[in-house]
Amino acid sequence: MRATVIRGPQDIRVEEVPDPALRHPGDAVVRVTHACICGSDLWAYRGVAAREPGQRIGHEFMGVVEAVGAEVASVAPGDRVIAPFVWSDGVCGYCTEGLFTSCPHGGFWGQPGSDGGQGEAVRVPFADGTLVRLPADLPAELEAPVLSLADVMGTGHHAAVAAGVRRGGTVAVVGDGAVGLCGVLAAKRLGAERIVMLGRHEDRTAIARKFGATDVVPERGEGVQAVLEAVGTEDAMRTAISITRDGGAVGYVGVPHGGSAGVDIRQMFDRNITLGGGVAPVRAYLPELLADVLAGELDPSPVFDLVIGLDQVPDGYAAMDERRALKAMITF
The missing domain is CATH 3.90.180.10 (Medium-chain alcohol dehydrogenases, catalytic domain)
Structure with missing residues (x-):
């Protein structure tokens, strides 16, 4: 074959x-x-x-x-x-x-x-x-x-579940690849009211809006309750943790590449941020x-x-x- x-x-x-x-x-x-x-x-x-x-x-x-x-x-x-x-x-x-x-x-x-x-x-x-x-x-x-x-859809769903996406909640998605876009769809399916997509590529953010994103921003913004990380780089993880509000959670499913993958344990400890996810x-x-x-x-x-x-x-x-x-x- x-x-x-x-x-x-x-x-x-x-x-x-x-x-x-x-x-x-x-x-x-x-x-x-x-x-x-x-x-x-x-x-x-x-x-x-x-x-x-x-x-x-x-x-x-x-x-x-x-x-x-x-x-x-x-x-x-x-x-x-x-x-x-x-x-x-x-x-x-x-x-x-x-x-x-x-x-x-x-x-x-x-x-x-x-x-x-x-x-x-x-x-x-x-x-x-x-x-x-x-x-x-x-x-x-x-x-x-x-x-x-x-x-990709199951992995995006895993990120949403790990981040504790809930009905009426606010979610941000880091990563405009297929998994991140499916994370938008998963968050919508789980009832999130506001879904913020971090992205700069218009063809991909158009799909994000079709999937339920209510906002598209080019870079980090205000803190949200749940963040889906779908890239796996240090910068992406650092961004995800930084835009999570105190007491919120990050669901990470991007395959990690590079060093500590952007995880600052002290920052997470001080702000009561939960990190969950992994291989879906x-x-x-x-x-x-x-x-x-x-x-x-x-x-x-x-x-x-x-x-x-x-x-x-x-x-x-x-x-x-x-x-x-x-x-x-x-x-x-």
Whole structure:
């Protein structure tokens, strides 16, 4: 089969790789129909996050089950499914608490020895604990909204939950990428009355307004009760903490890069600021978010502003890196 691999900084290729096969009774093989490029993939593309030459890449996908192991009970060949960006066994203590990302048997798509999501097929370990079945008659117009639930919408929702967004509250969002924009949508869904988007790029702030942002400002402003940090740099975290009012909370989901990541413990201590978040346990949020998408009540699809085929994936990385695209969707 063909899949996306990374050979080094700025070097993304689509190459022939071995077809995935069942290795364990709990495995499934999924033929990918839709995938996408994540902003976090760009850290590897830029050489900031280390990858082995030839390592698979991509962690957001949906598709059709092609084969299942003898112990798989929740899905069958022919089922349409979506996968969160990590696999998990679904039965350990962490999984039963909803923290699927801490599963001791779990892992991330694209890690050495595993398939990446940006390929024609994926072997899914622990299929029963990982995959979520979709309606067989899923309308084409809902495919993009559903795909966003594999990562960016669930991650934006995690930031909002971690920051304690509540009905009638005020929220600020730091980061105008796909996750930050989904954080705006999540805050609106949870009932926030005022949502402030920090951003300077008109194409992205236009989506933020469509998603429910009531204010757009280019830089830090007055303090708010809840702040969503969706970048991961020191400057972004510093800004997030600084604009949180005393007694407020920061929900951080940007993958941290650089030193202390801008966390000043003394500042947080003196002002009673709570810091929560981390790797989003998307599998825990998938059922409720999927229900809203299927009901027509949640539509994150505007974050996809570029649709490409597998052969065009290297161009998709370049477009996102150069900010000519917000988020690329790959169709097979």
